[in-house]
Amino acid sequence: MSSFADRLLAWFDDHGRKNLPWQHPITPYRVWLSEIMLQQTQVETVIPYFERFVAKFSGFASLAEAPLDEVLHLWTGLGYYARARNLHRCAQQVVAQHGGDMPSDMAELEQLPGIGRSTAAAIASIAFEQPCAILDGNVKRVLARYHAVEGWPGKSSVHDTLWQFAEKHMPRERCRDYTQAIMDLGATLCTRANPQCEVCPMRRGCKAKKTGQPQSFPGKKPRKILPVKTVQMLIMRNPQGQVLLLQRPPTGIWGGLWSFPEIETGSDCENHIAAQFGRVQHLTRWPVMRHTFSHYHLDIAPVVADLLPRPQNIAEADSRVWYNLKSPPALGLAAPVKKLLTLLDEFNLEAQ
Structure with missing residues (x-):
């Protein structure tokens, strides 16, 4: 030895x-x-x-x-x-x-x-x-x-x-x-x-x-300025207060996890939701939140949309689920998604 x-x-x-x-x-x-x-x-x-x-x-x-x-x-x-x-x-x-x-x-x-x-x-x-x-x-x-x-x-x-x-x-x-x-x-x-x-x-x-x-010692990693990407996350609630989540592809960022539908920054949220999911009763924009990965920053613009009754084209399927905040199913959630769901639940309690 x-x-x-x-x-x-x-x-x-x-x-x-x-x-x-x-x-x-x-x-x-x-x-x-x-x-x-x-x-x-x-x-x-x-x-x-x-x-x-x-x-x-x-x-x-x-x-x-x-x-x-x-x-x-x-x-x-x-x-x-x-x-x-x-x-x-x-x-x-x-x-x-x-x-x-x-x-x-x-x-x-x-x-x-x-x-x-x-x-x-x-x-x-x-x-x-x-x-x-x-x-x-x-x-x-x-x-x-x-x-x-x-x-x-x-x-x-x-x-x-x-x-x-x-x-x-x-x-x-x-x-x-x-x-x-x-x-x-x-x-x-x-x-x-x-x-x-x-x-x-x-x-x-x-x-x-x-x-x-x-x-x-050891020497530090050379500093690198991380690029910034942006996205809008659509937090859609049905009349029962459940939130629509989609499962992401098995590979890539948050592979296999459940997240909100996303659209590009600058896109018209209300028209997109109406065309894809159903008519919007009320829409609220939350402050942008930043999530940092090892290679870039992701600036997330959350958009909370309350849908009118009987939203179209959103039946549950293998890759989508209506998430019940009161009795949440055992799903893998990306960290910012979990944070946003927690905030949404807190706001619901304050509103009661």
């Missing part, structure tokens, strides 16, 4: 996180589920979602058999919904191709939907005690600082260098503890802002600490 691993494991024995929900018990299913949820998401945010998921779906078989809508509904609010769709596909593939048991081989793991190199290594090391190095965001930060690796980790040359260090330090024993330890170090001491260098077990050999500017 390298001195790096020795020091890290000694620190972990006294200070590591050992009471996270997915650690009791540790199973391949629970490790996989937690690792997918933890991609680009903080532990504190993930915990309640994880607990709801395992309460509903105890293993690969129950998750594989569930309707995608049910999976997306439980995922609502966690973001990056491709993870939920891949989660569902992965469970189905594990059942169909591996008899319901998660494979332990790295190459087989990487063939499963939603599992890349680092996630596969996390599953292999934590669930199966294999010496497979990971490189998530926390680990990149720890290694970039310890070795003073300059540059943004998203750059291929920097990324490759960090992988080399990750594999160099990976011990052959206590693989599970080491993987958890290096993640914990990045999450609790070697944080992005205000790293606690004076109590860090790696301070003796840390090159970034010697520079006196540990926060300079």
Whole structure:
């Protein structure tokens, strides 16, 4: 075992996180589920979602058999919904191709939907005690600082260098503890802002600490001005107060989720609604709200339209539903859609 691993494991024995929900018990299913949820998401945010998921779906078989809508509904609010769709596909593939048991081989793991190199290594090391190095965001930060690796980790040359260090330090024993330890170090001491260098077990050999500017590592992502897209969302209510939702295509932004009908900014909402859905009794425009994706901002102009009785052409179908605010069905909703529905319900209560 390298001195790096020795020091890290000694620190972990006294200070590591050992009471996270997915650690009791540790199973391949629970490790996989937690690792997918933890991609680009903080532990504190993930915990309640994880607990709801395992309460509903105890293993690969129950998750594989569930309707995608049910999976997306439980995922609502966690973001990056491709993870939920891949989660569902992965469970189905594990059942169909591996008899319901998660494979332990790295190459087989990487063939499963939603599992890349680092996630596969996390599953292999934590669930199966294999010496497979990971490189998530926390680990990149720890290694970039310890070795003073300059540059943004998203750059291929920097990324490759960090992988080399990750594999160099990976011990052959206590693989599970080491993987958890290096993640914990990045999450609790070697944080992005205000790293606690004076109590860090790696301070003796840390090159970034010697520079006196540990926060300079790793290098920041080059700033990019995000483009802005605009759309009008049509919040249409029938006389019973139910709201029309449409299911989005399975791929693309909010794939498979339920949302409001949309039209381009500047289009005549009332004429469009009358032509497509029915006559409008009353129409209200709400303030524009912004939702930011990784590659652009989306400015949403909500338009609330109360339809006259017996709206035309809007029978429920597989891809559309009248959403009851008082007893909402279990549907996967995009975050801004959920927010708008909540606001609509609050306004209804105030009006009563």
